[in-house]
Amino acid sequence: MKGFVFHGPGRSAWEDVPDPGIKDPTDAIVRVDAVTICGTDLHILKGDVPEVPSGTVLGHEAVGEIVETGSDVRTVRPGDRVLASCISACGRCRFCKDGAYGQCRGGGGWILGHLIDGTQAEYVRVPHADLSVHPLPGALESQDAVLFADIFPTAYEVGVINGGVRPGDTVVVVGAGPIGLAAILTARLYSPERIIAVDLADSRLEAARRFGADAVVPVRDEPEQLVADLTDGIGADVVIEAVGVPESFEMCTRMVRPGGRVANVGVHGKPATLHLEDLWIKNVTITTGLVDTSSTPTLLRMAASGRVPTSELVTHTFPMDQMEEAYEVFARAADTGALKVVLGEQRHDELAVPAA
Known part of the structure; x- marks a missing residue:
């Protein structure tokens, strides 16, 4: 498959990477249908997040379909359309029991596109799937829903x-x-x-x-x-x-x-x-703080009911294989007017993909 790989400060590429597989019984594999780029990804590319190892697939926000689950996953199954959260939560450690998922000490927290391969790829492995993916309301378009993985x-x-x-x-x-x-x-x-x-x-x-x-x-x-x-x-x-x-x-x-x-x-x-x-x-x-995403289910319900409008935030859409161009547009937001850039599925009423 293809993924967007960090090769050290100032170096990255959309290239062939190994397909993800189930490593732990709590994992899920998600086929990525829509993904976005975060300002934190730009910080990584600048070298501001030194713990990200070279060779990591970036990205921590996605919407997609479950294609495989580990034996201990109970809340989702293959075929489910889900939001992959920017935060993974083991659900068992002290912080997860307090709802502070961002501080998870059981192999979670912000790990996607940070400590393990992330979502800016055709498929992604999501650890601790029961608490780290969210089934999506059918009324919510993918490019709107992906905004609730992190920024909202x-x-x-x-x-x-x-x-x-x-x-x-x-x-x-x-x-x-x-x-x-x-x-x-x-x-x-x-x-x-x-x-x-x-x-x-x-x-x-x-x-x-x-x-x-x-x-x-x-x-x-x-x-x-x-x-x-x-x-x-x-x-x-x-x-x-x-x-x-x-x-x-x-x-x-x-x-x-x-x-x-x-x-x-x-x-x-x-x-x-x-x-x-x-x-x-x-x-x-x-x-100060890292997001916990404990509010994500509530925000998704509010978005589905129209209480949290999102559509104007997405200013540019691209197919996945134009990841490098999308990064360029997002990084030059002052010139391009970019707010959120989404790659993958287009909204049902869109006929073209703007390049800038």
Whole structure:
């Protein structure tokens, strides 16, 4: 089969790789019908995630069909259409029993496309299948469903829930990429007074407004001053960091009000300064985290009922064998306008595949 293989920083290729097989009785083999590219994949290609070994098939998000299961798998069977979650969960360790699947110590957590071969291939082995794949509602298109493998549960759990968004809050989302847009959509479920989006790119700020941001501001236009003006100088109740660079994190800590919450979602490849000389007196709560995906079944039900709109997030679609071109488009999002890039199945009403 073919897969997209990481060969070290700056080197990757769509090439022949061995077919996956059942290794453990809790495994499932999924034929991949739709897959997407994550910002974390770009971090891996840059060398920001050094524990990913050369030769690894990348990707941790997919929709597909079960083609084989191990002898201990009970909840899915061959022929089932499923979402392969970005997080695998053994279900037995201390953290899994608490629902903290991202911290699994039983061979799970974020392993696909990280510690083992991932989903950007024609087939993928998913360990701990009973808790790591989710049967899909028939009404949900594959290219919509694949967004719930990572970006929606990540934005919701690590951003909105960790940030403690409440009715009447002022929420600032720094970074209007896919995660930031998903944070805007899911923060709206809690009826904040206003949501402010901050980004470098005007195209992403336009998308943020379409997805429900009440105000948008480019970084060049002093977003900290806008937040101060809109909150009578107090600051935001919740600031969600959805970029993963030192400057954006430090900006978030300057925007938050005394007693407010900063929820860091971005994947950081460099150290950021924690200015405790300013923050120690402000009663600020700062959270970090890897998604657990415990919210995935709920989010899938809400998507199937139309409560969480997704279709506008997918801006580009490609066949699987154009993986390298898809990465190029996604990596140049400022030029291409890419939000989410999906490879594989097309939506039923699509007739062509845009190249950029």
